[in-house]
Amino acid sequence: MKVKICREAFDPWREIQVHQATLSGINGEIGAANIFIGTMRDYNEGVGVQSMTLEYYPGMTEKQLDKILGQAALRWWLIDSLIVHRAGEIRPGDPIVLTAVWASHRGDAFDACRFIMEELKSAAPFWKKELLESGQARWVEKNTDGYRKT
Amino acid sequence: MFMSIKVRYFASLGENLERFESDLEFSETLTVADVWKRDTSGKPMPGNLLAAVNMEYAGLDSPVRDGDEVAFFPPVTGG
Numbered sequence: 001m002k003v004k005i006c007r008e009a010f011d012p013w014r015e016i017q018v019h020q021a022t023l024s025g026i027n028g029e030i031g032a033a034n035i036f037i038g039t040m041r042d043y044n045e046g047v048g049v050q051s052m053t054l055e056y057y058p059g060m061t062e063k064q065l066d067k068i069l070g071q072a073a074l075r076w077w078l079i080d081s082l083i084v085h086r087a088g089e090i091r092p093g094d095p096i097v098l099t100a101v102w103a104s105h106r107g108d109a110f111d112a113c114r115f116i117m118e119e120l121k122s123a124a125p126f127w128k129k130e131l132l133e134s135g136q137a138r139w140v141e142k143n144t145d146g147y148r149k150t
Numbered sequence: 151m152f153m154s155i156k157v158r159y160f161a162s163l164g165e166n167l168e169r170f171e172s173d174l175e176f177s178e179t180l181t182v183a184d185v186w187k188r189d190t191s192g193k194p195m196p197g198n199l200l201a202a203v204n205m206e207y208a209g210l211d212s213p214v215r216d217g218d219e220v221a222f223f224p225p226v227t228g229g
Contacts, residue, residue: 038229054228055161057221060205085228097229117229123207126228127161139162140227142198 001073003065004084005056012037012084012098019082023102030079032109036099036117042092044140048133054087054096057125061085068119076112078103083116085126118146152177153216157189160223163196183210185220198225 002019016035023030042049069081084098099116103109121143128140154175164170167190174189182201186193201208202221214220 056228057158057160057202057205057223060202060221063205121226121229123226124228125160125202125223125226127224128227129161139224142225143227143229 001066001069001080002082003062003069004082005058005061005087006084007088009090009094010084010086010098012095015082015084015098016100019080019100020102023080026079029104030102031104032106033100033102034106034109034113036097036113037095038097038117040090040092040094040096044130049092049130050133051089051091051131053089053129053131055127055129056085056087061125064124065120068116068123071119072101072112072116075115076101076103076108077105078108078112081112081116083120085120085124087126114146121146151216155185155214155217156219157185158219158221160221163199163222163224167193180214181210182208182212182214182220185214186210186222196224199223200225 040052065083069083072078072081079102082100086096090096099113101109101112129137130140131137152175154173157172157174159167159170172189174185182203186195200223201210203212203214203218
């Protein structure tokens with residue numbers, strides 16, 4: 001289980017490769033990997049967004065992310081899991097978050113990856129401040145429920 | 151007994167209060183809600199306020215002890 005917060009842009013594909021390399025000794029056990037990558041859009045709630053600043057609570061954020069991975073490991077049969085999350089200033093197209101799990105079976109991999117992402121959205125202390133096309137700045141007030149059908 | 155804690159505010163909350171950190175000293179037992187009341191001079195508490203003690207989520211009625219770090223912040227918006 002690994003949690004990483006990056007102040008600079010990161011390449012999610014590279015992060016996955018590097019982490020997967022650490023699992024080389026147990027490759028034969030892995031039957032499924034599930035990966036989620038969240039990137040920044042150039043619009044939100046009907047208006048254009050130029051950039052965004054992601055604030056977090058150093059110490060607590062890592063602690064909560066570790067806890068989420070621990071909960072997933074208790075609930076599903078996982079071989080390993082990874083969260084990488086951005087902080088600082090980000091631009092449209094930049095990756096914001098990567099969640100990845102490795103398991104023997106796809107059911108565990110799919111469900112645990114979704115759980116980790118939804119828990120992160122509701123419990124990890126990060127806050128987004130958007131700089132709009134208009135030049136105005138605004139804080140994102142809350143995250144939506146990812147399971148809600150729109 | 152004389153006690154001292156650190157209080158932290160994040161994101162829009164810190165901006166609205168115009169501070170992100172303070173030290174609070176007290177001599178009686180306080181809850182998280184008491185810390186808010188005392189450190190903000192009784193400002194109304196936002197309805198969606200979240201709180202943590204020593205980097206774990208905590209209820210407003212949680213007790214606060216000497217040396218604790220109490221944090222207040224708005225709903226989280228990561229991911």
